[in-house]
Amino acid sequence: MALSMTGFSFKEADTKQGILLLEFRSLNNRYLELQVKLDESLRSFEPMIRDAISAEIKRGKVDCRIYFKSKTNALDVKNVDPVKLKQLANSVNEIGKHFPQIQPINPLDILKTSEIMHDQSLDINLLEQDLKKNLKEALIEIQASKAREGEKLQKILLDKLKEIEILAEEAKKILPTLIKEYQSKIENKFKEALIAIDEDRLKHEFLIFMQKMDVDEEINRLTSHIDEVRRLLKIDGQIGKKLDFMMQELNREANTLGSKSISPKTSQISVDLKVLIEQMREQIQNIE
Numbered sequence: 001m002a003l004s005m006t007g008f009s010f011k012e013a014d015t016k017q018g019i020l021l022l023e024f025r026s027l028n029n030r031y032l033e034l035q036v037k038l039d040e041s042l043r044s045f046e047p048m049i050r051d052a053i054s055a056e057i058k059r060g061k062v063d064c065r066i067y068f069k070s071k072t073n074a075l076d077v078k079n080v081d082p083v084k085l086k087q088l089a090n091s092v093n094e095i096g097k098h099f100p101q102i103q104p105i106n107p108l109d110i111l112k113t114s115e116i117m118h119d120q121s122l123d124i125n126l127l128e129q130d131l132k133k134n135l136k137e138a139l140i141e142i143q144a145s146k147a148r149e150g151e152k153l154q155k156i157l158l159d160k161l162k163e164i165e166i167l168a169e170e171a172k173k174i175l176p177t178l179i180k181e182y183q184s185k186i187e188n189k190f191k192e193a194l195i196a197i198d199e200d201r202l203k204h205e206f207l208i209f210m211q212k213m214d215v216d217e218e219i220n221r222l223t224s225h226i227d228e229v230r231r232l233l234k235i236d237g238q239i240g241k242k243l244d245f246m247m248q249e250l251n252r253e254a255n256t257l258g259s260k261s262i263s264p265k266t267s268q269i270s271v272d273l274k275v276l277i278e279q280m281r282e283q284i285q286n287i288e
Helices: 040-056 082-098 107-111 124-192 199-213 216-234 240-259 264-284
Strands: 007-014 018-027 032-038 060-070
Touching: 007 124, 018 124, 032 040, 040 060, 040 124, 060 124, 124 216, 124 240, 124 264, 216 240, 240 264
Parallel strands: 032 060
Antiparallel strands: 007 018, 018 060
């Protein structure tokens, strides 16, 4: 199954210590480019986060944002340590003796002072467990998003392949007719010139024509490449670069078909093939 490089996921998890917010966005890129933005409390987990993403996503520009909102409310008076508060009050009184004109302290400012709070440090091990669990789920979600986009791309590519196959069959069918037309054209030229038809000369001219017109090999390779693209679209894993290479091979056969053409019909088929191949190449740029 083809995976698109375009995907999105958002997850909000209510954990024991706080709320985790995870957001992933991915776009097409030639290689894997990770941009990770984390809260300060999660900074130590960045190597683990990068490894987890790299294990799941192989190509694309991935923007990862993870935030953590602690449930601890610093402005809750219950979190104030009475001993530390009394020490702060004594210190303020002592300073006030030297500065009688000092303004009274705002109680809200005191609540914002972390030095008077109980020890509210996070349980790092528990936070890591919660992060790993929700990171895994967020990655599953973005991979599912990419799979849905990939399914749409796969349908487009298979439709284009069918059109290419029809054009290749059309070129193969009209070849005998073109050969007969050219044979009649040579014979008529001899007659118009009032020259007796030399069978050996006619065979020689016809042999040159057949060598130039022989596109069976190109059509066979075209068909083989079509089968290979279909096979790639059925398998899992990184197929984007392989598909891009197959487009180069298909385009090479279409160019050769055009260069060997001496008929407007086969020239038009060559042009139509190259248009379809280019349309496929544009879609493949977004496949992982």
